[in-house]
Amino acid sequence: MPKITLTRLDAASADFNGQLDRLLAWNESEDLSVHQRVLEIITEVRIQGDQALVDYTNRFDRRTVNDAAELELSQDQLKAAFEAVPEAQAKALQTAAERIRAYAEHQKIASWSYTEADGTVLGQKITPLDRVGLYVPGGKAAYPSSVLMNAIPAKVAGVPELIMVVPAPKGELNQLVLAAAYIAGVDRVFTIGGAQAVAALAYGTETVPPVAKIVGPGNIYVATAKKLVFGQVGIDMIAGPSEILIICDGKTDPDWIAMDLFSQAEHDENAQAILISDDQSFLDAVDRSINKLLPEMERAEIIQASLTGRGALIRVENLRQAAEVANRIAPEHLELSVADPEALCEQIRHAGAIFLGRHTAEALGDYCAGPNHVLPTSGTARFSSPLGVYDFQKRTSLINCSPEGSSELGKTASILARGEGLTAHARSAEYRIKTD
Amino acid sequence: MPKITLTRLDAASADFNGQLDRLLAWNESEDLSVHQRVLEIITEVRIQGDQALVDYTNRFDRRTVNDAAELELSQDQLKAAFEAVPEAQAKALQTAAERIRAYAEHQKIASWSYTEADGTVLGQKITPLDRVGLYVPGGKAAYPSSVLMNAIPAKVAGVPELIMVVPAPKGELNQLVLAAAYIAGVDRVFTIGGAQAVAALAYGTETVPPVAKIVGPGNIYVATAKKLVFGQVGIDMIAGPSEILIICDGKTDPDWIAMDLFSQAEHDENAQAILISDDQSFLDAVDRSINKLLPEMERAEIIQASLTGRGALIRVENLRQAAEVANRIAPEHLELSVADPEALCEQIRHAGAIFLGRHTAEALGDYCAGPNHVLPTSGTARFSSPLGVYDFQKRTSLINCSPEGSSELGKTASILARGEGLTAHARSAEYRIKTD
Numbered sequence: 001m002p003k004i005t006l007t008r009l010d011a012a013s014a015d016f017n018g019q020l021d022r023l024l025a026w027n028e029s030e031d032l033s034v035h036q037r038v039l040e041i042i043t044e045v046r047i048q049g050d051q052a053l054v055d056y057t058n059r060f061d062r063r064t065v066n067d068a069a070e071l072e073l074s075q076d077q078l079k080a081a082f083e084a085v086p087e088a089q090a091k092a093l094q095t096a097a098e099r100i101r102a103y104a105e106h107q108k109i110a111s112w113s114y115t116e117a118d119g120t121v122l123g124q125k126i127t128p129l130d131r132v133g134l135y136v137p138g139g140k141a142a143y144p145s146s147v148l149m150n151a152i153p154a155k156v157a158g159v160p161e162l163i164m165v166v167p168a169p170k171g172e173l174n175q176l177v178l179a180a181a182y183i184a185g186v187d188r189v190f191t192i193g194g195a196q197a198v199a200a201l202a203y204g205t206e207t208v209p210p211v212a213k214i215v216g217p218g219n220i221y222v223a224t225a226k227k228l229v230f231g232q233v234g235i236d237m238i239a240g241p242s243e244i245l246i247i248c249d250g251k252t253d254p255d256w257i258a259m260d261l262f263s264q265a266e267h268d269e270n271a272q273a274i275l276i277s278d279d280q281s282f283l284d285a286v287d288r289s290i291n292k293l294l295p296e297m298e299r300a301e302i303i304q305a306s307l308t309g310r311g312a313l314i315r316v317e318n319l320r321q322a323a324e325v326a327n328r329i330a331p332e333h334l335e336l337s338v339a340d341p342e343a344l345c346e347q348i349r350h351a352g353a354i355f356l357g358r359h360t361a362e363a364l365g366d367y368c369a370g371p372n373h374v375l376p377t378s379g380t381a382r383f384s385s386p387l388g389v390y391d392f393q394k395r396t397s398l399i400n401c402s403p404e405g406s407s408e409l410g411k412t413a414s415i416l417a418r419g420e421g422l423t424a425h426a427r428s429a430e431y432r433i434k435t436d
Numbered sequence: 437m438p439k440i441t442l443t444r445l446d447a448a449s450a451d452f453n454g455q456l457d458r459l460l461a462w463n464e465s466e467d468l469s470v471h472q473r474v475l476e477i478i479t480e481v482r483i484q485g486d487q488a489l490v491d492y493t494n495r496f497d498r499r500t501v502n503d504a505a506e507l508e509l510s511q512d513q514l515k516a517a518f519e520a521v522p523e524a525q526a527k528a529l530q531t532a533a534e535r536i537r538a539y540a541e542h543q544k545i546a547s548w549s550y551t552e553a554d555g556t557v558l559g560q561k562i563t564p565l566d567r568v569g570l571y572v573p574g575g576k577a578a579y580p581s582s583v584l585m586n587a588i589p590a591k592v593a594g595v596p597e598l599i600m601v602v603p604a605p606k607g608e609l610n611q612l613v614l615a616a617a618y619i620a621g622v623d624r625v626f627t628i629g630g631a632q633a634v635a636a637l638a639y640g641t642e643t644v645p646p647v648a649k650i651v652g653p654g655n656i657y658v659a660t661a662k663k664l665v666f667g668q669v670g671i672d673m674i675a676g677p678s679e680i681l682i683i684c685d686g687k688t689d690p691d692w693i694a695m696d697l698f699s700q701a702e703h704d705e706n707a708q709a710i711l712i713s714d715d716q717s718f719l720d721a722v723d724r725s726i727n728k729l730l731p732e733m734e735r736a737e738i739i740q741a742s743l744t745g746r747g748a749l750i751r752v753e754n755l756r757q758a759a760e761v762a763n764r765i766a767p768e769h770l771e772l773s774v775a776d777p778e779a780l781c782e783q784i785r786h787a788g789a790i791f792l793g794r795h796t797a798e799a800l801g802d803y804c805a806g807p808n809h810v811l812p813t814s815g816t817a818r819f820s821s822p823l824g825v826y827d828f829q830k831r832t833s834l835i836n837c838s839p840e841g842s843s844e845l846g847k848t849a850s851i852l853a854r855g856e857g858l859t860a861h862a863r864s865a866e867y868r869i870k871t872d
Contacts, residue, residue: 089855176855
């Protein structure tokens, strides 16, 4: 295996910000032919319903389904999948599910209200979404952990009906994915995928009920379909390649740091793994560990492509500067592998998830620490948040004016409405002003 | 003025759901030439910065600006605008601002964490966005109330820098809008508008700093630009036409209900105002009030177009059925003009804001009740929420494993990672398992 040469940057160099911007640059190229094809599929499913769903599924997934009813799995099938899982894996899935659920319980938002002196009541009422769709990719990218991470917050939010879709290419299904669906409490499962599954969830067919929101990862067809049905239904974020940024003070075992970088890089060639340190000799040591450990890795080629193309070792003057660079990157995952991670954490404003201390490997968060592994990528942590229970709840404002309250508010509203030239607004408010 | 004939529906009719769907149907037609034009403007502003901003502003707003610095208003100018406002209006704006702020304070989300038995700490850290852009339309659609509703939640969230953009066609500005910006604590104001203003906020120019999120209403160019820069920055919802749904038991003054319908219909021809009642004679009475009051209205033509084209009077069997219809519509504004609004409210799952009781005119909520008037439209209340403080805050997950915690979690993560074929994940976790 040839030596990996990682990009080296120094925060002290004059053009550092420009170099960093180029390193981070990621433009998902919009493919108009994909857009057009997906639009056709959505239209067909809206018009033809089940028949289109069966036809596309037979064509794209090489199946021989006659009736849409055959696309649904029974709860007995999910249970059987769970019971067939080797005990150690079953136990690990259950442990992960319990921890994800315990953490999610802390995220529930509750209705609130307050009463003013004149009896007017103001507040917000929180309700779960009626029905949610969970997209799960088929084939090699089928991750049971992803089922747990997407499904459990929805159930904790109180979503009464959670519909999972997962393609079954040539009829094959990942039994661990079905076991995870069983553990997470998924209500119904349809073996459909691609843009046709997204369209069915958004608009409903005779067999698949329409949902209020669609979450879960997928390929370019799925992502494009989600963008196109947005507005008809809610969607979660459209994720870019996965990223890790590690800040290390040079005192962690360089093999640990190298492996933490690998754990991100092995996802795909576009994944981004970056290490920042104030210790030049440590950066060199990690470089050596990377080259030492790489030949042992099963996914060595993917790791090599990712680290060579998008990885970097960045030297900074001190940890304060490291925090500044991290805030500029706003990484999906941020490891603070330093002596006082809490102090450094105080300086971080933007990250999807922060892993504090040398023992907190990012991989623990991917599976079972509890927090969600669906996180904002590509710098979007500057304005968005991890997937959580709150994504499956919504708010409705409540206004209940007493006669006295509406009389007083009516005077203010009348003045402002007339200032905006909206006289029906003004007169509607004025009707409620007491004249006696 | 010719008689208004409103669509009449009866929930008991066989095809009611189909008729309702057709009444609600709203498709914002995508204009590809607008899309293309906006894309060009964004590209120019990204490449040319201030120069493009000045050129577009001079061209589209018929101004004669030489230097981008001329586009910024000073805090003194905002203060002067506020001081020039007639006292009654200034007081009304301040009252509204205080109530919006008081309500917003209840919405702040706070950081939280918990410690497990082995010392592992899990939680979420809440941070405000660094910098937010607020778009305010110019000309006749310039609403000071909209400035308050968008700006105050951002400041309550703790956003350090709030940048407002508002076009000044031929140099003209609405002084009430500037006064509202002064009251709301807007930090900087640029007199720019259209797609060029959105592009400047998203990418920054030499003069306009880049923001993390852009909120506020705008025309088709602004809405298209917001969609196109989404991902680079966060955006709020893209609003459809405004809607009101009123459920009345027939005991409210029909003139009040007619005026409440008008207050929505006067916004624009596409606004939708619907009344549901279980009392046929009351529907007739409101119909008469509508025709009686319409000639008195300043915006009678808009109201007539809106009510004729998209309004409706719907008869239901009872209030339970009214709630079912409301949940199907998921209206932006819902008035419960009934004897026991709290009981009926219990049955409502989907609405942007609910106005309880005969005295709670929707117009009060538009200006000064406290809750935000930026609400989900076009049925999106099924999955989304009013604008609030939470839209200007974001969450970062925190994971701080003790050595014991990471050792235990490492075992679970290792099993699950190997089940997914991700061996770098497994080995990264395994390094943290205690072997002594």
